[in-house]
Amino acid sequence: MATTDLKQIAPGVFAWQPGHEATWGMANCGLVASGGQALVIDTPYTPALTDVFLTAVRTAAGPGVPLDRVAVTHANGDHTWGLQQLPGAEVFATHAALEHQCLEPKPQQLQTLIHDTDPGQPLGWYFREHFGKFDFAGIQVLPPTATFTGRHDLTVGDITAELHEVGPAHTVGDLIVHLPEQRVVFAGDIVFAGDHPSHWAGPLDRVAAACLRILDLDPEWVVPGHGPLMTPDDLRTYVAYLDDLSDQAYVMHGQGRTAVEAARILIKEDRYPGLGLPERLAITLSTEYRHLEQDTAAPDLLELMDHAARIAWDRSAVGPLAP
Secondary structure, eight states, X not given: OOOOOOEEEETTEEEEOOOOTTOSSOOOEXXXXXXTEEEEXXXXXXXXXXXXXXXXXXXXXXXXXXXXXXXXXXXXXXXXXXXXXXXXXXXXXXXXXXXXXXXXXXXXXXXXXXXXXXXXXXXHHHHHHHHTTOOOTTOOOOOOSEEESSEEEEEETTEEEEEEEOOSSSSTTOEEEEETTTTEEEEEEEEESSBOOOOSSOOHHHHHHHHHHHHHTOOSEEEEXXXXXXXXXXXXXXXXXXXXXXXXXXHHHHTTOOHHHHHHHHHHTTSSTTOXXXXXXXXXXXXXXXXXXXXXXXXXXXXXXHHHHHHHHXXXXXXXXXX
C-alpha cells in the first residue's frame, strides 16, 4: 500500500510520502534525527501503516535512538491515529487541536461507515472507495500530551525545530514545523499537492495567510500534508488557487447559490484542471460559506462528506449522471 522508504531532503531531515493520488488518508509524515535524538512528525492512519513507517524511521534514525517525541500538525486521524504505536512518547500539538479531535468521527464509527452503510448509495459507496483499504479496528485515539499556543521550540541534537501555530485554517488547531537551518517546512494539511484540499475550519484567507507565513520563512522545500514535495513557487501557485476559490465563493454566495451548487459549477467548467478529488470543493466551499454567513456552529463533518460523495457518485461510472 505504501512505500517503505524515507526520503532524505536535508541533513537529518526525512519525509515519508506514501503517494496514491486522488485518494484520502495517505498522509505524509516526517523524521528529524540528530545527535542520538529524534522527532517524529505526524503518524499514518492505522497501526499497520504506522508500523511500516516506523520501520523506516528506526533505520534512518539509527540503532538505539528513542522515538519519544512526536509533533502533530493537526488532529485529523490520518495524521494521528498511529500514535498508539509509540507508547509513552511526548506528543506536541496546539491546544486548539483538542477541539477538532472531538469533532472527527472515531475509528469505530469509520469502520461502521465503511462496512455497514449501503454501497448502493453515494456515502456508502464513497467510504468503501476511499477508506475501505484501511483497517481501523482496535485504534485508540490518543490526545496530545504537551499543548501550546503561539510557538514552541524543540532541540533535536544539533537541529532546532520551531513549531508555529497557524490555525484555525485547515482545522482549528494547525501547526507547521520549521527547520530553519535545513530550510524545510512540514506544512501538514495547510498545503495539499496534486489534489483539491478539504478544509474544515477556514476561512480560505486564513489558509492562504498560513501559506504566506511559510513563504516568509524562506524554505527550500515544503512538505505538504499529502502529495509530492513542493518548492516555494509551487506554494505560490497553491496560494493563487486558494485566493481564486475564495473569490468564487464570495461571488456565488452573493448570487444565492448553495455551496454544493457552486462546487458543481466550478467542476463543470473545469476551473482547476489537473487537481484530483474535485468533489472536495463541496467541503471547502461549505466551510467558506459558514464564514460568509457568520455561522459559528460546529460543522457536521459527516454531512460535508455526504455532499462530496454525492458529487463523486454523479461523476462516476456508477452514478446516475455518468456519461
